[in-house]
Amino acid sequence: MRITRLLTAVVSAAVLLPASATAASAAAIGGYVALGDSYTSGPYIPVQRLDPLGCGRSTANYPSVVAAALHPGRFTDVSCAGANTTNLTRPQNVPAGGTNGPQLDALRFDTDLVTLGMGGNDYGVFGTLTSACPGLRASDPTGNPCEDRFTGSISAAIDNIGPRVEAALAAIHERSPRARVLVIGYPRIVPEQGYCPDVLPFADGDYAWLNSIEEKLNLTLSDAADADGKAEFVDTFGPSRGHDACARGGSAWINGQHENVLEAAAYHPLKAGMAGVAAVVLKALR
Template sequence: MRITRLLTAVVVPAALLLPASAGTAAAAPVGSYVALGDSYTSGPFIPVQRLDPIGCARSTANYPSVVAAALHPGRFTDVSCAGADTTDLTRPQSVPAGGTNAPQLDALRFDTGLVTLGMGGNDYGVFGTLTSTCPALRASNPAGNPCEEHFSSSGTDTLSAALDNIGPRVEAALAAIHERSPRARVLVVGYPRILPEQGYCPDVLPFADGDYAWLNGIEEKLNLMLSDAADADGKAEFVDTFGPSRGHDACARGGAAWINGQHQNVFAAAAYHPVQAGMAGVAAVVLKALS
């Protein structure tokens, strides 16, 4: 998801800290692993942040790093970057603090053995539009669905319609990945659950009560679009993290949440983004798919 402001965070070179293994069943040996993705892959503010470049908000404890620590590939390259959409796979991405992230597909090589792709939510500004618009509308009708009504005022749910256009972009991205790395196993990693199946927590997720179900539907459709793109590609595999993250949404109590709520925490996670436990949870799901 897109980060609109990048606050100062503690950073160290990636080689100084690698997370421990996720402790799942052993997967097949991997010679080279490349991780592509947006901020739900890079891990904004999750300690410890890398410098290459700092504006990508790439954590040494994000799920690709946890997966790599478990697989011990001969070469691990993480080029995920906050704010990335599918167009940033093939063009340089300008990031905060004056940096640039090279086209993510440039990290692929002919002998790459594993690729994870976690991307799509930033295309057409879907996630950023939701998080910047919906909280402000809660006060107008706390028990209703003012955000859904806002985006459906023309008679068409414009955000839901935008999701229909993301599928072809992801399919094109997968084709380009296969072209550059024809031997690679390619996993399309979905987005974990943000909102609860039932109930509300406006102190954590400040959306109107009636918008929770609609927002869940938007995320479900996004994940379905990613799954359909992998199916249409015929070679890639979709890794569902929405189902396995049930009970780990941002409203979950007692440290069970995989997702941070509305409050930015520069020592833990960006607003509406995974916390370190969430990255570990997603990594476990990916490793299970690989085992």
């Protein structure tokens, strides 16, 4: 999911808030810190922040919508496109010559709420699938060439993500011991049934496999939260049913293969997707 081109679109857009977003516990949130990758930062979704520009951090991403609803005393969003769990403790170089500092540096002892949306970039899981799988469709349009090539390596990679997330959660608790910590899962990208190769150019037989890979990744994140014992997993895969990239009539939460610098990066959340995820997070907080 690494964004490799300079983000050039900086346009104005209003952040839409869920009408029922106000929670009774909102007044107790003195500080909220958002950690994550591009599914948290929101590349190309207007308005893009410039701190740094290469992180693709939108003022309409789900942390911003959650913060606008809860009105924490402090809100710090250090999510960044291309980030993996190593960037929690190490700086990340981003396009246009910028640097995003170690994300855990944003945590304070008195931080009350932390959201962590990360894992898909570790070991190149999402990057491999979105860069390699579309090119395999032509070789077997109705088959499952991507599954045949990558099933073993991708499955093994996801197995190795769990311990990294557990270590990340331990580090979060150490720095912010009284914070409520939410691990945010990834929303659905491909539909449960049917195909839309003009939007998602994967071989027909690979759709079901890609769904299973995303389910496995989310289960790994959920298991890491359970093993931690103090963090909570927020499922966005189930609530995003019917909002995959193939959804019609403006229902999609995820953009397809066509990158739009005024709307969303390819294979990434749209503004509607960020609002949808924010609603799920706010429900979990209530």
